[in-house]
Amino acid sequence: MIFGFVVIAVNLALALIGPLIAPFPVQAPVGASLTPPNATHWFGTDVSGMDIFSRVLAAPRVDLTIALVSTAVAFACGVALGVLSGFFAEGTAIARFFSGAIMRAADIFQAFPLFVFALALVGFSGPSTRNVIMALAFLNIPFFLRLTRGAVLQVRSRTFVEAAICAGNSKLRAAFVHVMPNSIAPALVHFSTTIGFSILLTAGLSFVGAGVPPPTPELGLMIKVGAQNMMTGQWWTALMPGLVLAVTVLAFSVFGDNLRVFLDPTSRR
C-alpha cells in the first residue's frame, strides 16, 4: 500500500513539476552520445546525447496526463452507460432493447484484442496525443460499463430506490441521483488499475511508432530509441525508462488492489 501510494505521489508531483526540476533540457542533446551513467548523467545519455534522467523526470507529464484524461473520460462514459443499462434492464420493451443494445455493443468492442484495436484506431485517426487519448478512452469504456452495471443490478431492486420513485422522482433522476452513488464503488476501484494499464498501452503505442511523436519525453518512445542500443550493450538506454514504466504501472495496480480489499473486507485473505 505504501509502495503504491509513494510511487503514485511521486508520479503526480513529477507530472506537475518534473520538467522544471530536470537537471538538463529534456528535448535537446546535452552531452556525448551514449554516455554510460555517471555523476553528471545519472541514467546516462541516449543515442542523440539527450540526458535520460531528465527525460524520465519529465515523462509523467506526458504519460500520466494521457492516462488520467483517457481514464476519466472512460470512467464518465462507462459509468453513465452502466447505470442506464443496469437500471433499465427490466422495464418497458424499449428500455430493455436499449439496455441490451449497450451490452451487445460492449461485447463487440471486447472481441478486438486491446492493443491491436488501439493500434488500428490510432492508425486510422493519425498518431497524436489527442487521438491516443480518445482511443484509450474508447477501449476502456466497456470495463467501467460492466462493473457499474453489475452493481446497479444489485442496487436497483432495493427499497430506497422504490421509495425515491414513489416520492415523485423521475426514473432517470432515481437512476443517477439515488442508484449511481450506491453502485459506483467497483468502477472507482478500477480507476487506479486502468490508469496503470493506460500508461502501459500509451508506452506500447509509442514504442511501435503509433503514439506521441518524437522527441517528446515519453517512456515508450525512450525505450524505442534505446532498443537498438540494447542489442549492442548500451543497457542503460532502455533499461532505465522501462524500469520506471514497470514500477509506475505496478504501483497503480497494487494501489487499486489494496483499495478493493480495503472497501470490501470480505475479500481479505
Place this chain on the structure above:
Amino acid sequence: MKRFIVFAGKRVLFAVPQLLAVSVMVFFLIRLLPGDPTYMLAGPYATVERIGEVRSSLGLDQPLLTQYAGYLKRTLTGDFGVSWRTSQPVLLDIQQRLPATLELVIGAVVVSVLIGVPLGVAVAVNRGGIADRLVFVYGMLAGSLPDFWIGLLLILVFFFALQWAPPPVGQLDFGVPSPDHITGAYIVDAALSGNWEVFWSAAGNIVLPLATLVIVYMPLVLKTARSSMEEMLDARFMLQAKASGLSRWTQLRYALRNALPPVVTVTGIVCWFLLGGAVLVETIFAWGGLGQYAVESVINSDYAPIQAVVLIMAVFTTLVFLIVDIVYYLLDPRISV
C-alpha cells in the same frame, strides 16, 4: 450428448451475429480517416485516374448500406484489397504471416498452461510456504510488466551478455533456408519434413519471444489456477472426501476437476491478451508475423492491411471464446447459453 449438441449449436449460432457486428465495426474504421479516404487509400503517389478508380471501387458515391454489403461480400470471398506497401493482395500477405503469429501465440498459451496450472495447484496445496509467497508476488506483476521491455531485457542478457540466444532477426538464423511449406509454421514444417537443421534453428529463435510472452502473461493462468484450487480445497465436498478416507491423490483429483472451469476461461482471456502482446514482441524480434505487419502498415498509413488484420484478430478471438464456452460446458454442464 443431445444436450451438448443443443448447447454447442446455440453457441455457434450466437457467434454469427457477433462476427457480423465485428465486420460492421471494421467497416466503420475507415470512416475515422480525416477527410476523404480515397486520397489516403490510393497512396501518396496516385494519379488522377487511380484516385477515380479507388473511389469507384470503394463505392463511396453509394449509400452506406450498399457500401457495407459490398464490403461484406468482398471480405467473405477473401478480397481484402491490395497493400500499396508490399503491392500484393492483402490476403496473400496475411497467408504468409499468419502461421508465424499463430505459432507464437499458441506456443505461448500451451507453455503458460503447462507451467501455470501445475505450479498454481502445487502452491495451493502447500499454502504458506516460500513458493506461495514468490508466486503471490509474481502474480501481482500480472498485467503490469511491459512486454516489449521484458523482451529487450531478455535480448540484452541472453543474446548480448551470455551469447546463448541467436540475434533477434526473425524466425530462422541467417542463411538457413525456410522449410518446405506445409502449414507455414516453420517449427512444425521442419519437424514434419524431418529437416532437423532448420528445426533447431527455428526452435532456437522462438525461445526468447516465447519466453517474453510466457513471463508476461502466465501470471494470469497461475493466479487463477491457484485461487480456484484453493477455493475447491476449502469446499465442503473436500471435507466429505477426507472424512470418507479417500486417498490424498483422489482428493486432489476431485478438487482439480472442479477447479478447472475458471482456468479454461482465463486461458481464453490470455489468448486475447497474447494477440496484442504478440504485436509488440514480433516487432522487437523482427518475427515477420501478422503483428509486425499491422505495425508496419500503421506506420506507413497502409489502410487495407490494418483493416484486414484487425478483422482477422477479432474473428480469431471470437472463435477462441466460442471454444472456451464449449470446453467449459464439457467440464461443467450446469451453465447455459
